[in-house]
Amino acid sequence: MLNKKDIAFVLDEIANMYPDAECELVHSNPFELTIAVLLSAQATDASVNKLTPKLFEKYKEPEDYLAVSLEELEQDIRTIGLYRSKAKNIKKLCQSLIENYNGEIPQERDELMKLAGVGRKTANVVASVAFDEPAIAVDTHVERVSKRLGICRWKDSVLEVEKTLMTKIPKEKWSETHHRLIFFGRYHCKAQSPQCGECPLLDVCREGKKRMRSKEGKLV
């Protein structure tokens, strides 16, 4: 496990690598962001961003999603994986927004998580990006990077990873660090081919050093 000094080193290095890391999902308000994050489950940001500009032109408010049939909405998001569940959740979410939240996305994470298709990770993203609340959304990248580096343990659940990160990172740095960890995981510490040979964190990364030994110094 990384000690306090190692954590500080990691935060410093990823700040150098990705000083301006931010949400890459196309959106222009909290409602669009929520839809985009819901769609992004088990899909790449690029795939979602390819779809949402046209989608948001057709569907501007919760009422617009309720005005079409489920089949029509499914067809409109068909290029995204899990599209049938997502279409149903979007419909439920919009109905709930109108019935319980005056048609607006709520700011509290507990309220966000009551919405269909919105779990802890999505709620954290919306609270953080749309409403500037300190939060660390643990997605596949944050989980993988945290475990490889040794910030948390391999067996930790997603919730345990989030709690560990919140404990080890100063609250005012939660949001920026969260985005930098995502960029680091997405573009450098990739799932299939991590660039350990060119990684500034190699000295403190147990998994990276293990990988370099097994490959005898050869890059991926």
Add this chain to the structure above:
DNA sequence: CTCCCGATAT
């Protein structure tokens, strides 16, 4: 735990 699922990278 399983299921949902198309697009893209390896």
Add this chain to the structure above:
DNA sequence: ATATCAGGAG
């Protein structure tokens, strides 16, 4: 061909 992608619901 297989793994992975800003997960969540049942």
